Amino acid sequence: MSLLLDKRELKKAARELTLAKLNDVLETLQSVLAERQSELDAINEIERLAREKGFTMEQLGYKQVQEVVASTPASVSSDDKKPVKPKFKTLNKDSQYFYVENGKLQLLRTHTMKKGLQDRGIDVVPAAKVDKKFAKDIERLLTEATEQAVANFNQKVAIWNAWAAANGGEILQSR
Known part of the structure; x- marks a missing residue:
């Protein structure tokens, strides 16, 4: 169930x-x-x-699940595989898509969601075509998404830097 x-x-x-x-x-x-x-x-x-x-x-x-979950992000994997070098992508307001669900404006996080939303009858529109009553929410949504992107980037940078320190790679700066 x-x-x-x-x-x-x-x-x-x-x-x-x-x-x-x-x-x-x-x-x-x-x-x-x-x-x-x-x-x-x-x-x-x-x-x-x-x-x-x-x-x-x-x-x-x-293996206990708690131990696996707790140790994976903080440490480098045991076989020293090279992690993917993180790249920070800025969010451009003009290239973002939005949709309205349950009376609230939402930011389309991934384009793979777009088809599923459209199948459910939800319109996905670019920032320029968002209803005027939701226009004030665009900046808030973009700010939240940017904060989340920075946090994700910084987490990936920490993993990359741990690997780079051990293997002589380039040390990246957090945002």
Whole structure:
């Protein structure tokens, strides 16, 4: 069961639910939670036994997701692959596209989104053709997108500089 359902589907499902169906849903969710808890208990027991015997979880072929996620962006990969050299791309107001969804102006982040939006009946327009009532939102959206682009660039620069320091490459400046 996907937890990321469309709002429309959730509203439709909410209208169809009766008290009996709600009880069934709650029982199902409780059983799923009980299963997950038993899985966690089993994993904790395996970890405890492995530590008692002197093994690490990695030696047994088990990697914890938290460790993988935490170490990947901060460190350079173990096989010292050269990361892609980051390039900062400025956002030009005239080349950006916008769309209105749920009564709010949104910035088109990637052009791969454009087809999906158009299939849903949402018009995607350049900055020059944005409705006048949304014109004041254009600068705010571009400012937010620029801030996000700078943060992403700086993160990539940090990864690049860590690799460059170890391998004698060009050190880049953050923005």
